[in-house]
Amino acid sequence: MSYLDRIATCRRWDPAAYRPWVIDGRTLGRVSHGVARRLAGFPEVFVVGDDSVALAPGLDDFVSRSRAVAGVLGEMKARGEVPHWRGEDYPVVERWGEAPALKIERAAAALLGTHRFGVSVNGLVRSADGLKMWVAKRAANKQTEPGKLDNLVDGGKTFGMGLSENMIKEAWEEAGIQAELAAAAIPTGAVSFRCARPEGLLDEVAFCYDLELPQEFTPQNIDGEVESFSLWPIEEVLARVRDTEDFGFDVPLVIIDFAIRHGLIAPGDPDYQEIWEGLRMAE
Amino acid sequence: MSYLDRIATCRRWDPAAYRPWVIDGRTLGRVSHGVARRLAGFPEVFVVGDDSVALAPGLDDFVSRSRAVAGVLGEMKARGEVPHWRGEDYPVVERWGEAPALKIERAAAALLGTHRFGVSVNGLVRSADGLKMWVAKRAANKQTEPGKLDNLVDGGKTFGMGLSENMIKEAWEEAGIQAELAAAAIPTGAVSFRCARPEGLLDEVAFCYDLELPQEFTPQNIDGEVESFSLWPIEEVLARVRDTEDFGFDVPLVIIDFAIRHGLIAPGDPDYQEIWEGLRMAE
Numbered sequence: 001m002s003y004l005d006r007i008a009t010c011r012r013w014d015p016a017a018y019r020p021w022v023i024d025g026r027t028l029g030r031v032s033h034g035v036a037r038r039l040a041g042f043p044e045v046f047v048v049g050d051d052s053v054a055l056a057p058g059l060d061d062f063v064s065r066s067r068a069v070a071g072v073l074g075e076m077k078a079r080g081e082v083p084h085w086r087g088e089d090y091p092v093v094e095r096w097g098e099a100p101a102l103k104i105e106r107a108a109a110a111l112l113g114t115h116r117f118g119v120s121v122n123g124l125v126r127s128a129d130g131l132k133m134w135v136a137k138r139a140a141n142k143q144t145e146p147g148k149l150d151n152l153v154d155g156g157k158t159f160g161m162g163l164s165e166n167m168i169k170e171a172w173e174e175a176g177i178q179a180e181l182a183a184a185a186i187p188t189g190a191v192s193f194r195c196a197r198p199e200g201l202l203d204e205v206a207f208c209y210d211l212e213l214p215q216e217f218t219p220q221n222i223d224g225e226v227e228s229f230s231l232w233p234i235e236e237v238l239a240r241v242r243d244t245e246d247f248g249f250d251v252p253l254v255i256i257d258f259a260i261r262h263g264l265i266a267p268g269d270p271d272y273q274e275i276w277e278g279l280r281m282a283e
Numbered sequence: 284m285s286y287l288d289r290i291a292t293c294r295r296w297d298p299a300a301y302r303p304w305v306i307d308g309r310t311l312g313r314v315s316h317g318v319a320r321r322l323a324g325f326p327e328v329f330v331v332g333d334d335s336v337a338l339a340p341g342l343d344d345f346v347s348r349s350r351a352v353a354g355v356l357g358e359m360k361a362r363g364e365v366p367h368w369r370g371e372d373y374p375v376v377e378r379w380g381e382a383p384a385l386k387i388e389r390a391a392a393a394l395l396g397t398h399r400f401g402v403s404v405n406g407l408v409r410s411a412d413g414l415k416m417w418v419a420k421r422a423a424n425k426q427t428e429p430g431k432l433d434n435l436v437d438g439g440k441t442f443g444m445g446l447s448e449n450m451i452k453e454a455w456e457e458a459g460i461q462a463e464l465a466a467a468a469i470p471t472g473a474v475s476f477r478c479a480r481p482e483g484l485l486d487e488v489a490f491c492y493d494l495e496l497p498q499e500f501t502p503q504n505i506d507g508e509v510e511s512f513s514l515w516p517i518e519e520v521l522a523r524v525r526d527t528e529d530f531g532f533d534v535p536l537v538i539i540d541f542a543i544r545h546g547l548i549a550p551g552d553p554d555y556q557e558i559w560e561g562l563r564m565a566e
Binding site: 095096097162163164186187188189190205207260261262263266267268270272273274276277280282 | 378379380445446447469470471472473488490543544545546549550551553555556557559560563565
């Protein structure tokens with residue numbers, strides 16, 4: 001097992017299994033052929049071609065698109081075709097921060113293969129015996145990846161909230177980190193991936209932060225999504241990422257990115273360039 | 284002017300203007316149509332097709348390929364068709380560290396559009412009045428980009444030397460940094476770009492390092508390639524990168540990567556994701 005195995009997991013998808021969902025000339029989602037056939041049942045909203053999916057003529061602004069697609073998703077939900085419904089909106093965009101073409105229910109982002117955005121915080125403690133990282137264990141009742149290991153904070157980006165604002169909200173909900181402490185987190189870039197998962201195609205950019213925490217701080221979960229936290233020497237975190245699948249499938253990208261940025265994975269590693277390249281989706 | 288302008292400069296090339304140079308089924312270089320026509324004059328070495336360039340049958344190992352291509356380059360040099368000859372070899376590879384398909388004269392890497400590798404060191408000083416960065420001014424007689432501003436250390440990767448070993452060698456030649464000081468530099472990943480320049484197609488990965496230097500250290504150029512060094516507040520470096528073209532064309536990528544990793548360019552910037560994406564070549 002190696003870092004490259006963890007990266008490969010995050011890049012596993014077959015372009016031939018999807019039709020691009022094209023809006024205003026841009027691919028904003030990717031729809032499996034099975035889902036495309038179901039969308040073809042709503043011709044007043046979706047124009048489903050053999051090679052691509054589009055919105056029906058006339059659906060040309062944020063409000064009308066959002067309303068029309070919400071109607072379709074509501075019917076699909078009623079038939080049990082949209083698992084893990086969250087009641088939370090995601091923007092449909094190419095890049096974070098641009099004006100969205102529409103908004104959709106979070107659970108449908110995987111179904112329609114739209115771009116998703118997350119925030120991940122590496123929780124760090126410097127001590128006399130070296131650098132340590134906080135590791136969370138996801139609750140056994142989480143909808144996705146129950147019981148897997150996770151970053152201190154790892155959350156999806158909700159519609160209409162700034163990235164850092166969202167990070168601060170998640171830091172409180174997931175780890176009980178007060179806003180003034182979370183605000184010290186340093187944004188360090190992102191990782192991105194596209195892969196086929198049971199819930200659909202995940203096409204995600206996770207914006208990453210490093211947060212140095214005082215030695216006396218202990219995280220405490222508020223929202224019930226984390227079972228426990230533990231503080232590990234960074235070498236142990238990296239070995240567990242490299243040698244096991246104990247972390248949530250995409251968490252290794254964030255931790256490997258941390259390790260690359262801080263020289264913990266160094267140019268002497270024969271896979272160095274390939275690891276570095278693997279932290280982002282190649283278009 | 285913006286960071287995105289600096290990035291765009293590093294991504295300016297027209298795929299239609301080149302034919303892939305394919306070796307063992309992999310594209311290891313890109314040759315302009317003009318150069319391809321010249322290579323067609325050496326049919327015992329190059330098989331030049333309309334859509335691609337290959338090596339002649341029988342040239343199937345490192346030694347025979349390197350010798351045959353060196354012969355062609357020698358003749359082209361004699362005709363004045365390989366400017367800036369260096370007498371230094373570059374490996375022809377897809378990724379740093381793999382067994383090279385052959386080696387070629389450094390000056391021919393741009394001509395044949397092969398992958399190039401460099402090392403760049405951000406020279407940093409923490410002081411009571413904030414973070415500062417050493418900026419070099421390239422000598423007026425440098426072959427490429429004379430007089431432009433540069434990183435503290437910025438060099439091409441020679442054949443047969445490890446990345447960090449190469450960084451330490453360049454740190455001495457360019458900035459008079461002793462090996463034990465240079466060894467404290469932290470590798471932090473890389474930036475990559477592909478762009479058309481007067482000397483040909485530059486397709487480069489620059490491996491980046493952060494080096495914190497003591498306040499009392501002053502860099503001193505050894506090899507005559509740097510005219511002077513000065514220590515600037517980081518905000519001034521970033522403003523100069525963003526608002527002018529005073530730095531060598533590819534130096535901004537390294538500095539912008541530094542700024543992203545350290546939160547100096549933050550998610551509040553509406554271009555954040557696009558800047559982050561622009562630090563690497565999309566294939």
